[in-house]
């Protein structure tokens with residue numbers, strides 16, 4: 001069936017209408033005339049696959065990845081990078097306007113990623129004796145030799161692991177490298193693994209996780225991350241932003257806001273290994289960080305020592321509980337929650353803290369818009385800056401400055 005693609009949805013899929021139903025077509029671009037096959041039909045929507053491009057968009061580029069058509073990792077590699085940026089910028093404007101009531105004028109131009117390919121410092125791969133990703137919309141593994149999103153150094157480790165073969169007990173493999181030749185390898189196991197020496201020969205910092213993601217063994221597996229002038233130790237299960245160069249740009253935006261305010265005290269919620277708080281710690285007298293992952297909090301405490309930050313307190317726990325229990329006051333609060341955004345109770349606690357300013361770092365514009373709408377009762381948005389942290393995918397990160405009404 002021949003159709004004209006109208007626009008892209010928030011997941012980078014082409015949209016057209018067939019018999020009055022919105023129809024999603026992966027890999028198709030606006031303005032293209034394409035031949036499609038409907039593979040799933042529901043009451044109001046269809047899902048279709050692209051069979052043939054009849055009229056090509058001038059914005060289309062040839063994806064450089066040999067696995068592109070099968071792999072579910074990248075969704076926009078067929079769109080030129082300039083147009084990916086435009087798409088993400090428009091998507092942020094659209095979502096924040098529609099679901100958050102934010103004026104377009106408050107949204108800055110997107111900050112492009114310094115690297116479009118090979119930018120990731122971490123790769124998570126599925127395993128069936130060799131390494132791979134899930135095929136688009138299935139749990140079948142497509143084996144890969146390398147990935148254009150991850151750094152050359154990580155690709156080198158993927159190659160070595162594949163050459164050595166992986167045991168059937170290994171279900172998932174995570175490799176990280178942020179600076180120099182400092183790697184960590186984490187194997188997620190279905191059952192125990194007797195002999196892991198062969199993996200240790202490839203990467204000496206090895207961690208084994210059981211079915212429930214609990215550490216079975218981890219021997220000094222923290223790796224070093226460097227952002228600007230600060231150094232951080234990062235445990236295998238602790239969060240660290242994946243696009244190192246772009247993280248410096250994002251943290252510099254936060255630094256700009258903190259410098260401007262020079263708060264007496266600063267709260268860093270969802271602080272991970274303490275990265276943001278420590279990055280800006282020279283511009284506050286007191287820093288208080290909260291994070292649910294105990295290992296990350298151990299790292300944060302060590303990271304404060306490494307960076308000679310003496311004004312920091314880091315606490316392990318759920319933000320919801322910690323804020324509820326402590327009657328905290330602060331001039332400025334930074335929140336960097338996971339995709340799910342802020343719990344309603346956390347927003348009430350933010351109202352109680354009553355800081356002059358809030359910096360909201362978000363990796364999901366939809367939950368961000370929802371939360372800004374609730375925050376709007378007491379906080380107005382000053383500006384929003386989108387950052388392209390994840391080129392070739394539909395994801396987009398945002399930093400929002402809010403001020404108390």
Ligand SMILES: C[S@@+](CC[C@H](N)C(=O)[O-])C[C@H]1O[C@@H](n2cnc3c(N)ncnc32)[C@H](O)[C@@H]1O
Pocket residue numbers: 238239240241269270271272273274275276290291292293296317318319320336337338363
């Ligand atoms: C997007 S990461 C941000 C980490 C850190 N700010 C950074 O830039 O590296 C979100 C963090 O929130 C933590 N987290 C998730 N749910 C939480 C909760 N309910 N309370 C506290 N921390 C939570 C995760 O473990 C993760 O480290």
